[in-house]
Amino acid sequence: MLLLKKIFFILLVQQVALVYCDIKAQTSGSEIAYLQTDRTVYIAGESIYYKLYILDTATKKRSVPSSKVGYIILRAVNSTPSLKIRVNVNEGMANGSIALPDTLTSGVYQVIAFTSAMRNSGEESFFHKEITIANRFDKSLDFKLLKGNKDYNLTHIQSLEPLIKLDKPAYGTREKVIVHLAKTNCKANVSVSVFEESKMPSTYKSIVETVNDSSVAQKTKRVTNYHSTESKGKILRGTVVDVKTKQTIKDAVILLSCVDTIPNLQYAVANSNGLFQMLLSDYYDGKELFLTIKDAPENNNWKILIEDEFAQSEKWNPLLNSDNENYREFIVKSQNIVYINKSYKLNEDANDKQLIDVKSVCPQFYHCPVVTILPSDFVPLPDFLEIAVEILPQVRIIKEKGKYCVQIFNDLLRQYDRRSPAIFLDGVYVDDIDKIIGLGSEQIKKIDVIDVERAFGDLVFSGVISITSKANEMINTKPASYSVRLKNDNVNTGGNLVAVNPNTLHNPNIPFLKQLLYWNPNMELNGTDDTKFEFYTSDNLANYSIKVEGISEDGTPINASSGIQITNKINSTEK
Amino acid sequence: MKRYIYLLLLMICISTNAQTNVVTIVPKVDSVFLSKLTGGFFYEKKQYIGDQFFNNDWANGDILLSTGVMIYDKSLKYNGLFDELIWLNTFNFGKFKLDKSFIAEFWLKNISGADIHFKQIKVSDTSNVKRQCVFAEVKVEGKLSLYIQRKISVIGSENVYRNGVLYNYDDIQATPRYYIKLPSNHYLMLTKLRRRAFLKLFPEKKKDIAKIIRVNHLNIKQELDFVRLIELMNNEVVL
Numbered sequence: 001m002l003l004l005k006k007i008f009f010i011l012l013v014q015q016v017a018l019v020y021c022d023i024k025a026q027t028s029g030s031e032i033a034y035l036q037t038d039r040t041v042y043i044a045g046e047s048i049y050y051k052l053y054i055l056d057t058a059t060k061k062r063s064v065p066s067s068k069v070g071y072i073i074l075r076a077v078n079s080t081p082s083l084k085i086r087v088n089v090n091e092g093m094a095n096g097s098i099a100l101p102d103t104l105t106s107g108v109y110q111v112i113a114f115t116s117a118m119r120n121s122g123e124e125s126f127f128h129k130e131i132t133i134a135n136r137f138d139k140s141l142d143f144k145l146l147k148g149n150k151d152y153n154l155t156h157i158q159s160l161e162p163l164i165k166l167d168k169p170a171y172g173t174r175e176k177v178i179v180h181l182a183k184t185n186c187k188a189n190v191s192v193s194v195f196e197e198s199k200m201p202s203t204y205k206s207i208v209e210t211v212n213d214s215s216v217a218q219k220t221k222r223v224t225n226y227h228s229t230e231s232k233g234k235i236l237r238g239t240v241v242d243v244k245t246k247q248t249i250k251d252a253v254i255l256l257s258c259v260d261t262i263p264n265l266q267y268a269v270a271n272s273n274g275l276f277q278m279l280l281s282d283y284y285d286g287k288e289l290f291l292t293i294k295d296a297p298e299n300n301n302w303k304i305l306i307e308d309e310f311a312q313s314e315k316w317n318p319l320l321n322s323d324n325e326n327y328r329e330f331i332v333k334s335q336n337i338v339y340i341n342k343s344y345k346l347n348e349d350a351n352d353k354q355l356i357d358v359k360s361v362c363p364q365f366y367h368c369p370v371v372t373i374l375p376s377d378f379v380p381l382p383d384f385l386e387i388a389v390e391i392l393p394q395v396r397i398i399k400e401k402g403k404y405c406v407q408i409f410n411d412l413l414r415q416y417d418r419r420s421p422a423i424f425l426d427g428v429y430v431d432d433i434d435k436i437i438g439l440g441s442e443q444i445k446k447i448d449v450i451d452v453e454r455a456f457g458d459l460v461f462s463g464v465i466s467i468t469s470k471a472n473e474m475i476n477t478k479p480a481s482y483s484v485r486l487k488n489d490n491v492n493t494g495g496n497l498v499a500v501n502p503n504t505l506h507n508p509n510i511p512f513l514k515q516l517l518y519w520n521p522n523m524e525l526n527g528t529d530d531t532k533f534e535f536y537t538s539d540n541l542a543n544y545s546i547k548v549e550g551i552s553e554d555g556t557p558i559n560a561s562s563g564i565q566i567t568n569k570i571n572s573t574e575k
Numbered sequence: 576m577k578r579y580i581y582l583l584l585l586m587i588c589i590s591t592n593a594q595t596n597v598v599t600i601v602p603k604v605d606s607v608f609l610s611k612l613t614g615g616f617f618y619e620k621k622q623y624i625g626d627q628f629f630n631n632d633w634a635n636g637d638i639l640l641s642t643g644v645m646i647y648d649k650s651l652k653y654n655g656l657f658d659e660l661i662w663l664n665t666f667n668f669g670k671f672k673l674d675k676s677f678i679a680e681f682w683l684k685n686i687s688g689a690d691i692h693f694k695q696i697k698v699s700d701t702s703n704v705k706r707q708c709v710f711a712e713v714k715v716e717g718k719l720s721l722y723i724q725r726k727i728s729v730i731g732s733e734n735v736y737r738n739g740v741l742y743n744y745d746d747i748q749a750t751p752r753y754y755i756k757l758p759s760n761h762y763l764m765l766t767k768l769r770r771r772a773f774l775k776l777f778p779e780k781k782k783d784i785a786k787i788i789r790v791n792h793l794n795i796k797q798e799l800d801f802v803r804l805i806e807l808m809n810n811e812v813v814l
Contacts, residue, residue, distance in 0.1 A: 265611075361644075363610075363611070366613055366674060367641075367675075367677035368614075412616075412618055450615070452616055453669075454614070454615055454616070455662075455669060455671040456613050457611030457612060457613075458664060458667065460669060
């Protein structure tokens, strides 16, 4: 009986532990994204100022050790992405601006913000916000708007609402406005926007609703294709497949390099599902990536399929209302303001691109002395075959079964190594030797040779031949069937709004019209005192909203709003 | 009643776990994205009388790369004869001398019960003409730092008969070099630990140093006492 009791107790403890582990596994690593934008209505050509928060689902705090990369998509009603933006997330926050192309058609757009780790919870966990964009030259304005605002009925919402204190409710034009934000109980980081009220429909959850929507945490479902948290940088994901048999190839070695003066390499090994992942450091930002498979068998049908990190499987079909008559006046006014500002060149509010502390390190293939040969020191030779014979004594090129093979003389074995060396052209690992065979003294600037066996991680090569061409020949080559070339995107480094004092304008007679009076994505609330900020009103007479959103150190969302009126009936004394 | 409550609790737990949907082996990112070590094949010539390695057995070690990235748990040996760090790739069992310029520091773990820290320092050679990078054991770091290069030198050669064949073997022996880094970042070098030679390096502080040696009963011919002296000098002597 005692033994039975003991077994029963052990079983109980084990089961409780399993439940605990499961709850922890579901919540750990999952994130919430929230994107605050300065406004919800824009004219094509303007900038969207944004602040992205990445919060931990369990603690609701800014997820400091988690994702370092955030993705923002702007897509139209037909679900075609108009803009894809990658941002660097630092301490759970990112901010900047997105320049809207002048060519965007008028209509409703959806902004989606997410991290790679959020894909594990499904696309429904991504942050979605609908905004309206009107083309500057669109006179008909016959686009459809969203049907009303969506209501989120959330109960027991816990949030901080700091009081926004103004010295008066109405201000004159070009007048200084001083706003006091009442103290909160703890330190917090908020973003503040002061913009003209549009009353145009826009559906999105506020930060309070996003944070308190527990459904996000509960939506964790069976993960078949796990996405690692991009805690160190962007992760390139792909699969190696046999296009004929449609089977995935396991244990394939995928090599990544890019055009540079230094031979560079990174590799990954495909897992049992043919999936591979590579960390793309900032070194790869904006560069063309060359991916190939090491020692791919002859006549193979292997292919590298790269996952699109911005891909959205769910279509966006909003309920639209054809009647936009009520808002036509506001849009026309906005178009005119943009037109006037463009004419007077007053739209250059955004400061220069944010400086990013780039510590990019090239993944060099070797860090040792090499033998350098300059073909220009010798008589001109027509191709690499001749170069190998005449000026590269340690290199031999032979033809086997109609294919060229490059071999390096191994000093220890006193013979040519049958294994292939690593061959680089303009820093890129060459997937086909034919690409270098045709290069002669005219094309080649220098050749670096290492004639000893080299290790690069677990990969071993019989040596290294690195060719630097005079005119970046690698760019003009065609990738082999099992290779792929793709352009890596750049990190968005858009600047922030610079508040202009209208009284310092060189010509006071030019119109000073603004719909966005103030935008500060990084306002620190110290938790002990009121926080003060100031801005100037413009000649645009309207009602403005002051919107404060953010998150406190303890994970409590902050949401406050107020309004001011700008009128010309006030005889302002404090200009 | 109590038994039924326990049974009910157990049933709830089992049924909850039966519905668990997240049973995924999460790939560990760090293991996938580690920086790669680079090096050339190391051919180990064995015709030496004496040990060419600082540690004859492969030691578990960590490496700090010049890029600031740490690489953990690699099988390492430090070769004092060639001043090279040798890596045993346990994946293909190849021995590679790691590219020196890629390594800033490394730690050999559990060598006679202690972790030994090596650092690459740039010092002048004996001729004092050109500067070279060497791996040296970090003993003291402070205002005055002490680094010991665990150099192994060929001191002669012997002809040895093995299975009726005459071989020429090199005699090798440990010839450590002691580098003292001054606050001005200049290095002073000692090839032998001698009191007089050491005091000559600090003519202005000679009396203070002699006093420290006397008071603490240090025999600086012994490496341990010499290390202790540098530590005491850091605390007691105004440099």
